[in-house]
Amino acid sequence: xxxxxxxxxxxxxxxxxxxxxxxxxxxxxxxxxxxxxxxxxxxxxxxxxxxxxxxxxxxxxxxxxxxxxxxxxxxxxxxxxxxxxxxxxxxxxxxxxxxxxxxxxxxxxxxxxxxxxxxxxxxxxxxxxxxxxxxxxxxxxxxxxxxxxxxxxxxxxxxxxxxxxxxxxxxxxxxxxxxxxxxxxxxxxxxxxxxxxxxxxxxxxxxxxxxxxxxxxxxxxxxxxxxxxxxxxxxxxxxxxxxxxxxxxxxxxxxxxxxxxxxxxxxxxxxxxxxxxxxxxxxxxx
Amino acid sequence: xxxxxxxxxxxxxxxxxxxxxxxxxxxxxxxxxxxxxxxxxxxxxxxxxxxxxxxxxxxxxxxxxxxxxxxxxxxxxxxxxxxxxxxxxxxxxxxxxxxxxxxxxxxxxxxxxxxxxxxxxxxxxxxxxxxxxxxxxxxxxxxxxxxxxxxxxxxxxxxxxxxxxxxxxxxxxxxxxxxxxxxxxxxxxxxxxxxxxxxxxxxxxxxxxxxxxxxxxxxxxxxxxxxxxxxxxxxxxxxxxxxxxxxxxxxxxxxxxxxxxxxxxxxxxxxxxxxxxxxxxxxxxxxxxxxxxxxxxxxxxxxxxxxxxxxxxx
Numbered sequence: 001x002x003x004x005x006x007x008x009x010x011x012x013x014x015x016x017x018x019x020x021x022x023x024x025x026x027x028x029x030x031x032x033x034x035x036x037x038x039x040x041x042x043x044x045x046x047x048x049x050x051x052x053x054x055x056x057x058x059x060x061x062x063x064x065x066x067x068x069x070x071x072x073x074x075x076x077x078x079x080x081x082x083x084x085x086x087x088x089x090x091x092x093x094x095x096x097x098x099x100x101x102x103x104x105x106x107x108x109x110x111x112x113x114x115x116x117x118x119x120x121x122x123x124x125x126x127x128x129x130x131x132x133x134x135x136x137x138x139x140x141x142x143x144x145x146x147x148x149x150x151x152x153x154x155x156x157x158x159x160x161x162x163x164x165x166x167x168x169x170x171x172x173x174x175x176x177x178x179x180x181x182x183x184x185x186x187x188x189x190x191x192x193x194x195x196x197x198x199x200x201x202x203x204x205x206x207x208x209x210x211x212x213x214x215x216x217x218x219x220x221x222x223x224x225x226x227x228x229x230x231x232x233x234x235x236x237x238x239x240x241x242x243x244x245x246x247x248x249x250x251x252x253x254x255x256x257x258x259x260x261x262x263x264x265x266x267x268x269x270x271x272x273x274x275x276x277x278x279x280x281x282x283x284x285x286x
Numbered sequence: 287x288x289x290x291x292x293x294x295x296x297x298x299x300x301x302x303x304x305x306x307x308x309x310x311x312x313x314x315x316x317x318x319x320x321x322x323x324x325x326x327x328x329x330x331x332x333x334x335x336x337x338x339x340x341x342x343x344x345x346x347x348x349x350x351x352x353x354x355x356x357x358x359x360x361x362x363x364x365x366x367x368x369x370x371x372x373x374x375x376x377x378x379x380x381x382x383x384x385x386x387x388x389x390x391x392x393x394x395x396x397x398x399x400x401x402x403x404x405x406x407x408x409x410x411x412x413x414x415x416x417x418x419x420x421x422x423x424x425x426x427x428x429x430x431x432x433x434x435x436x437x438x439x440x441x442x443x444x445x446x447x448x449x450x451x452x453x454x455x456x457x458x459x460x461x462x463x464x465x466x467x468x469x470x471x472x473x474x475x476x477x478x479x480x481x482x483x484x485x486x487x488x489x490x491x492x493x494x495x496x497x498x499x500x501x502x503x504x505x506x507x508x509x510x511x512x513x514x515x516x517x518x519x520x521x522x523x524x525x526x527x528x529x530x531x532x533x534x535x536x537x538x539x540x541x542x543x544x545x546x547x548x549x550x551x552x553x554x555x556x557x558x559x560x561x562x563x564x565x566x567x568x569x570x571x572x573x574x575x576x577x578x579x580x581x582x583x584x585x586x587x588x589x590x591x592x593x594x595x596x597x598x599x600x
Contacts, residue, residue: 035340035393037400086570090598094569096339097525101565104518108559109354186600205341219514223401226393262412268405275394276386 004134007256008249011075013137016145017206019241021221022228023152026240029229031172031192032080037099039225040042040218041106042197046072046204047213048110051119058092061209062119062143068205069198076197081190088189111213112130144206151202155195156237168192214280217236223268227274298442305431313430315547317502320437323539324495325516326523327444328488333521334529334596335457335488337464338388341517342399343492345406346376348512350493351500352410355422358361358501360415365427376493380485388481391467421507424500433502441500441536444491447485451487460484461530517556519546522561525568528575538574570595 025039036042049071053064077103088093129138159165169179171188179185206220207213224247232243247270254266305313325347333339353372357363363371387398402553411419451457459480462470471477500506519542527538540566549557571591572579 035396037396081565083570085600086595087598088600090573091337093337094573094598096393097521098566098569100339100341100518100521101562102568104562104565105559106562107563108555111555112559189600198491219400219404223397223404227473228395264405264408272386272398273403273524275390275398 002134003256007252009135009137011249012245013141013145014210014252015245016136016148016230016241017210017244018224018248019232019244020148020151020199020203020206021147021225022232022240022244023155023237024196024203025222025225025277026229026232027155028193028196031168032084032189033092034084034088034095034099034193035092035226036193036196037096037222038102038106038218039111039196039200040220041103041142042072042076042200042223042235043112043204043225044205044213044215044218044219045075045217046201047121047208047217047269048114048204049201050208051121052214054121054123061123061205062147065147065205069148071200072201072204072281073194073198077190077194079197080193081186084193085186103222107215114215116212116215118212119208120212121205123201123209123274126209129131138210140165144210147202147206148244148253151199152237152241155199155253162204164188164191218265220267223271227267227271230274297530298438301436301438301514303550305434310430313434315543317430317434317437317508320441321495321499322516322519322523322543323446323536324437324441325492325520326527326535326539327441327448328491328495329520330448330524330531330535331451331460332481332484332488332530334524334531334535335451335460335464336481337530338392338481338484339418339521340399340485340488341396341521342403342406342517343403343520344512344514345402346380346400346489346492347499348406349375349379350411350496351492351506351511352416352496354420354497354500355424355506356415357426358598359417359422365501366502369494372497373490373498375491376489376496377486379490381482384482384485385478387549388485389478402570403512403514403517407508410508410512417507419508421505421510424504424506426504427501428590433498436498437495439490440494445532445536447487447491452532456480456483463467464530518558518565520559520566524563526564526576528577531575534575534577541576 006106021043024042025036028034028036028039046068049068050061050064053059053067054061057064059067074091084095087098123140126140129136130142131137149246159169167178167188168191170181171183171185175185204213206218228243228247229240230243232240233244250264250270251267255263258266304316308316325343329340329343330338331344348357350372353375354365354368355370358365383402387395410416416422433543451460459470459475462473462475463477463480496511523538523542524535525535525538526542528534542561546560548556549560568575571594573594586593
């Protein structure tokens with residue numbers, strides 16, 4: 001029973017991080033109708049940004065996280081403003097292909113610049129943990145879970161209350177009508193993609209703290225983010241966090257009851273099941 | 287256009303003579319270029335004609351590789367039966383995987399193929415008869431000329447299939463699905479069956495290409511057989527040449543293989559980086575491929591590119 005509790009806690013902590021990954025994917029997908037195949041690569045870049053801020057500039061990783069997010073926001077903003085806005089209205093095939101191309105560019109750029117070695121962001125307090133009735137909770141995992149929940153709530157508030165947030169939601173619902181009411185869609189799209197990239201960057205930084213980063217982590221994370229966004233639904237940021245929790249717990253359970261080498265196969269199986277079972281309802285909404 | 291169809295057999299014959307006149311290095315480069323052109327042409331059927339971007343065709347190639355290797359190294363069958371086993375595995379995977387996934391549209395299919403490509407080498411590494419992590423060694427057979435000719439025949443067969451497709455009712459159905467799937471369905475096209483058939487055709491030729499490659503290099507392991515970067519190459523070559531056309535993928539494969547050969551002599555990651563940039567540039571500047579650029583540039587000059595830039599911008 002204790003083991004089960006531990007695994008459940010591990011799953012929930014991992015799930016918060018997954019939720020953050022899905023959030024950026026879902027936001028871009030829901031508003032821009034772009035399924036961003038470079039999302040995982042943006043997560044990877046966020047991880048490296050935080051790694052170099054910590055090892056190069058010696059800033060505490062949790063304090064450096066906003067810096068990494070700002071960097072990724074700028075990257076996303078520029079990408080959308082000067083590249084993706086050119087083709088955002090064309091067939092979905094083209095947006096898939098161009099983000100696939102961006103993914104390739106980022107991965108091999110990272111391989112050239114940062115080498116293919118495993119990197120971990122390893123602050124001095126990485127090993128310490130707190131014990132709840134025998135269930136061990138590492139501080140960094142707890143902190144990254146809290147950061148994930150806070151960022152999700154902030155996004156929810158920003159979309160609900162701020163002027164820009166309302167403009168984003170209006171653009172998602174009806175581009176033409178939003179334009180008539182004075183929304184500049186180019187700018188809104190760029191802000192949205194930038195926000196998605198910033199969330200990816202935060203997720204990547206936290207991923208680098210609790211796990212390891214290489215230039216190649218992106219593809220599986222893109223697929224997972226996609227599944228999480230579907231599980232949660234595109235219109236509710238809170239739902240996406242729950243989608244992340246479901247995947248995190250499912251993966252933790254799979255590693256307990258099955259051979260750990262099968263975790264990838266399990267999450268792929270889950271991917272296919274989710275893809276086949278859910279989309280009809282979702283397409284109707286989006 | 288007619289003159290082109292007379293020129294093609296001549297070109298094929300010219301290519302067939304290459305092994306007797308060119309150096310070993312060129313023949314070996316030729317085998318790789320022909321096989322990757324076959325993969326690009328296979329991708330063209332599902333990605334170019336049906337408009338369903340598969341990022342997992344490397345899986346079919348890998349299954350062909352493993353089918354042939356298992357048949358020859360473990361069961362001691364002949365090369366021919368090995369190719370058959372590889373093709374059967376590839377087609378079976380396309381059916382099993384395609385039937386549920388191709389009922390879905392657009393990005394769902396793309397993501398599922400992406401996931402399949404990412405886990406397939408992990409799955410193979412757990413199977414005993416496939417040699418687990420270590421891989422398999424095939425019987426040694428030296429004869430670059432034979433492999434070159436087989437690859438050429440395969441590419442010609444694939445291109446002939448696509449040429450038939452472009453004129454057939456089936457091909458027209460695939461194009462209809464690409465342009466407007468709802469309308470295609472209303473017109474009475476069984477869209478799921480058409481898409482699965484397209485994926486099966488792609489899988490069949492990709493698997494045979496994998497089988498030939500396996501016997502040629504004689505050693506395979508999960509990482510090299512299911513190398514996801516193959517997907518990058520086939521997508522980019524098709525796009526560059528012109529997806530949904532008969533000859534575009536072949537032209538794209540030949541041109542880009544040559545360029546990447548030069549770049550890879552410096553560093554392999556530079557070659558891959560180049561591929562990524564070409565995909566991005568191709569989607570924005572020349573969505574119909576290099577053959578269309580040659581035609582459009584004659585009349586519109588540089589406006590050809592600015593027109594493409596303007597077409598879909600916000």
